[in-house]
Amino acid sequence: MVCFTICINKSFANELAPNRNKSGESTDHIQLKDRYDLFINGEFVPGVEGRYFDTINPSNEEKIAEVAEAGKADIDKAVSSARKAYDKTWSKMLPKERGKYIFRIARLLQESAREFSVIESMDGGKPIRESRDIDVPLSSAHFFYYAGWADKLEYAFPGRTANPLGVAGQIIPWNFPLLMAAWKLAPALATGNTLVLKPAETTPLTAMKLAEVIQEADLPPGVVNIVNGAGETGKFLVNHGDIDKIAFTGSTEVGKYIMKSVAGSGKKYTLELGGKAANIIFEDAAIDQAVEGIVNAIFFNQGHVCCAGSRLYVQEGVAEEVISKLQKRMESLIVGDPLDKNTDIGAINSKMQLNKIKKYVKLGKDEGGTIYQSSCPLPEKGYWFAPTIFTDVSQSNRIVQEEIFGPVLAIQTFRTVDEVILKANNSPYGLSGGLWTDKGSKIFKVTQDIRAGVIWANTFNKFDPASPFGGYKESGVGSEGGIEGLSGYVNLV
Ligand code: NAI
Ligand code: MG
Numbered sequence: 001m002v003c004f005t006i007c008i009n010k011s012f013a014n015e016l017a018p019n020r021n022k023s024g025e026s027t028d029h030i031q032l033k034d035r036y037d038l039f040i041n042g043e044f045v046p047g048v049e050g051r052y053f054d055t056i057n058p059s060n061e062e063k064i065a066e067v068a069e070a071g072k073a074d075i076d077k078a079v080s081s082a083r084k085a086y087d088k089t090w091s092k093m094l095p096k097e098r099g100k101y102i103f104r105i106a107r108l109l110q111e112s113a114r115e116f117s118v119i120e121s122m123d124g125g126k127p128i129r130e131s132r133d134i135d136v137p138l139s140s141a142h143f144f145y146y147a148g149w150a151d152k153l154e155y156a157f158p159g160r161t162a163n164p165l166g167v168a169g170q171i172i173p174w175n176f177p178l179l180m181a182a183w184k185l186a187p188a189l190a191t192g193n194t195l196v197l198k199p200a201e202t203t204p205l206t207a208m209k210l211a212e213v214i215q216e217a218d219l220p221p222g223v224v225n226i227v228n229g230a231g232e233t234g235k236f237l238v239n240h241g242d243i244d245k246i247a248f249t250g251s252t253e254v255g256k257y258i259m260k261s262v263a264g265s266g267k268k269y270t271l272e273l274g275g276k277a278a279n280i281i282f283e284d285a286a287i288d289q290a291v292e293g294i295v296n297a298i299f300f301n302q303g304h305v306c307c308a309g310s311r312l313y314v315q316e317g318v319a320e321e322v323i324s325k326l327q328k329r330m331e332s333l334i335v336g337d338p339l340d341k342n343t344d345i346g347a348i349n350s351k352m353q354l355n356k357i358k359k360y361v362k363l364g365k366d367e368g369g370t371i372y373q374s375s376c377p378l379p380e381k382g383y384w385f386a387p388t389i390f391t392d393v394s395q396s397n398r399i400v401q402e403e404i405f406g407p408v409l410a411i412q413t414f415r416t417v418d419e420v421i422l423k424a425n426n427s428p429y430g431l432s433g434g435l436w437t438d439k440g441s442k443i444f445k446v447t448q449d450i451r452a453g454v455i456w457a458n459t460f461n462k463f464d465p466a467s468p469f470g471g472y473k474e475s476g477v478g479s480e481g482g483i484e485g486l487s488g489y490v491n492l493v
Contacts, residue, residue, distance in 0.1 A: 023341040025128045030115045036204065037068045038228065039211035041081035042221030048073040053229075055204055058125040059338050059347035059382040067204045070227035075196070075236040078225040082167045082194040083242055085222030091164055091192050099150030102189050104217040106143035109182075112213070113137065116206055120178055121338040123205040125347030125383070126301050128339050138463055139182035142481075145465035146186035149486060153191065156483050162490040164192035165268060166244035169237040172207075173250040174200035174349050175304040175405075181207050183480050184247050185224060186465075191489040193245075194223045198237055200250075201230040202350045235261075243267060247488065249306075252403075252429075252474045259477075270478030270488045272306065272470060274403040275431030278424035279309030279460060280414075280446065283317045285436035289458070291325045293436055294409070297460040299333065299345055299387050303407040304353070306475075307432035309460055311400060312389075312411045313420050319413045323391065330374040330387045337379070345407060348383040357385050357406035364390045364399040364410070395426055403429070417442065421449045430472030434460045453479065 035052065037044040052066040070078070090098065109116065113136045120131040153162040168188050172180035177199060188195050199207040211226045227233065231254070238246055238261050248258050249272040262269055279297045281290045297309025314322045338346035348354040365371055369390035378384040389409045393400055400410045414420040424433060434456040435446045443457045453471040456462060463469070463481075470479030478488050 022337070024337065025118055025121075025339045025341060027118055027122070027339070030118050032065055032119065032205070035066050035068075036208040036228070038070055038074055038078070039208070039214075039224075039226040040074070040078045041225070042215065042219070044211070047071060048077075053201065055123055055202065057122050058202075058349055059379070061381055061383075064122060065205065067208070067228045069229045070198075070233045070236070071229075072236045074227055075233065075240055078196045078227050079167060079169075079237075079240050079242050081222035082196050082225055085220055086164075086166055086194040089220040090194050090223050093192075094151075095153065095192070096151040098189065098192060099147045101217055101219050102143055102147035102150060102186060105213055105219075106140045106147060108213045108216055109136070109140040109143065109210075112209070113140070116178060116209060118339065119209060120206050121346065124174060124177055124203045125338050125349050127343040127346040128341055129343065130301060135176055135179045138465070139178045142179070142182040142186045142465045146190040146485075150190040153486070153490070156486050157490070157492055160492040162191065162486070162492055165489055165491060166193060167242065168193050168195040168245045168247055168489065169240065169243040170195055170197045170247045171234045171237065171250065172197065172199055174203040175301060175306070177203035178206040178210065180249050181210055183249075183485075187480070187485045188247070188489050189223070191486055193489050196225045196227060196237060196243070198227055198229065198234055201228065204228045238262065245269065245489070248272070255476060268488070270470075270480065271476040272478075272480060273431075273474060273476040274405075274429055275306045275308065275471065275475050276311055276401065276403055276427050276429045277307055277309045277432040277434065277452065278311045278313055278420075278427075278450070279433070280420050280424065280435040281312070281314045281318065281322055282435065282437040282439070282442060283315045284438040285318075285458075286438065287318060287321060287325065290436040291322060291329055293434065293458070293460050294322075294326055295329055295333070297434060298409040299407050300461050302345055302348055302385070304349055304405050305461065307454060307461065307469075309432075309434050310404065310409060311424075311427075312409055313414050313423060314411065315420075316413045316415055323389075323411065326389065327372055330372075330389070331376070333374060333376065333387055335374070335376045335378060335384060335386060345387060348385050348406065351383055353405065354383040354385060357404060357408060360399055360402070360404045360406070361388060361408060364393065364397070364408070367393065367397045367399065369393040369397065369399065369410070395423060401427065417445060421446060424450050428474040431475035432456070432471075
């Protein structure tokens with residue numbers, strides 16, 4: 001596999017791409033309605049103002065379904081149903097009973113894994129291979145993991161009593177729609193909170209399917225409420241007087257808005273925001289493996305990944321070899337139909353995001369960077385962007401400092417360990433990082449000195465429900481996953 005991809009030459013890859021066998025995932029087994037209402041108090045109900053918006057498939061720009069938009073009155077209804085469920089049932093229930101419901105959600109998700117994967121890829125543009133092998137299994141793994149904690153909180157916090165906070169407002173982004181819903185719901189439910197979840201406006205569908213799963217799991221009405229809409233809807237939730245906590249994943253800009261809005265209100269918050277991770281290749285690394293690692297770090301999920309390795313630092317002695325192998329590997333990446341099992345890179349999530357990526361690529365050129373783009377053919381309809389790398393950039397360039405959230409990598413070289421640590425830390429963000437080396441001592445040194453929440457050694461973008469995830473600096477406040485993820489939803493006495 002590695003040998004094939006590295007030896008493949010550009011013209012061969014181009015000939016191959018249009019004629020290759022397509023291997024499309026069937027959509028026969030999925031059930032989608034034309035219209036989705038709000039999920040409040042265990043039922044699907046239209047919004048008070050009766051407004052709907054379309055969700056489209058970014059790979060062909062076709063409308064998939066319309067979705068009710070929640071206004072202020074709907075948020076009031078959702079929060080008051082969550083409050084009632086908290087007071088009357090969920091906070092009173094024996095923890096092991098709560099656990100049973102969460103296990104049930106996990107199992108039902110597993111049973112419908114194929115359907116969830118296809119819908120995730122249709123609504124958001126990510127390759128089916130990723131939604132099938134990563135997003136959906138990790139989502140059910142998250143529910144399984146936190147279901148197990150529900151009746152063991154005294155072991156998570158020895159000597160303390162962990163009381164739920166009450167009602168949580170949860171706002172999630174479009175890059176991992178189902179997985180982010182799982183990250184938010186599972187720990188909140190396990191600790192006895194009820195919640196109102198707001199998915200992102202371009203990817204509401206798997207959350208609505210999750211609402212169906214929650215109905216099927218027979219959760220008491222009002223424990224989970226799911227309301228759709230864009231930023232305005234999110235604001236109503238953030239500023240609602242009767243929520244106890246906001247959990248947010250998304251842009252640093254909105255994270256700052258939330259911090260300001262809840263200041264002085266007594267509401268707790270966790271914020272999982274942007275990133276600009278350094279991925280560091282030392283001369284002693286296994287180079288072919290590192291090249292695969294670079295590809296995974298920046299091109300996974302079209303680069304719509306908060307912890308993406310979007311800044312590459314290569315030690316000078318191997319820079320030429322690494323960059324030329326990377327360019328060859330890029331030529332073999334297949335960009336196209338998200339439902340095709342051969343696809344490596346799917347559609348850009350929205351036109352807005354595509355425009356943002358284009359703006360940064362122009363900026364990179366204007367700043368004097370040397371651009372290299374894969375020559376892969378791009379489909380005519382839909383939102384697409386070819387895998388892109390920039391060399392000849394410097395630390396002060398905007399494409400090195402700012403989050404692009406697309407398949408665009410900025411490459412620099414370095415000589416010494418100290419130099420690369422300085423460069424890696426020269427960022428407003430601190431979410432993740434990675435290094436590739438044969439030396440354990442270097443792993444200890446670099447992982448200790450880089451100010452980031454998660455650092456991978458000789459791998460990248462690996463996730464596990466038991467492992468905490470969260471950032472420093474402008475990357476956020478608090479952690480999700482693991483025991484740390486429980487602590488964001490409890491008052492300890
Ligand atoms: P965003 O931060 O606006 O959206 C994330 C979520 O917040 C969505 O559900 C959105 O409806 C909601 N939201 C927006 N404004 C809000 C407000 N004032 N109050 C409450 N909720 C609000 O992100 P957007 O605009 O979709 O993407 C812009 C950039 O943000 C991306 O290009 C990327 O750089 C970054 N981003 C980072 C993510 C991450 O996981 N770190 C995820 C999504 C975006
Ligand atoms: Mg969509």
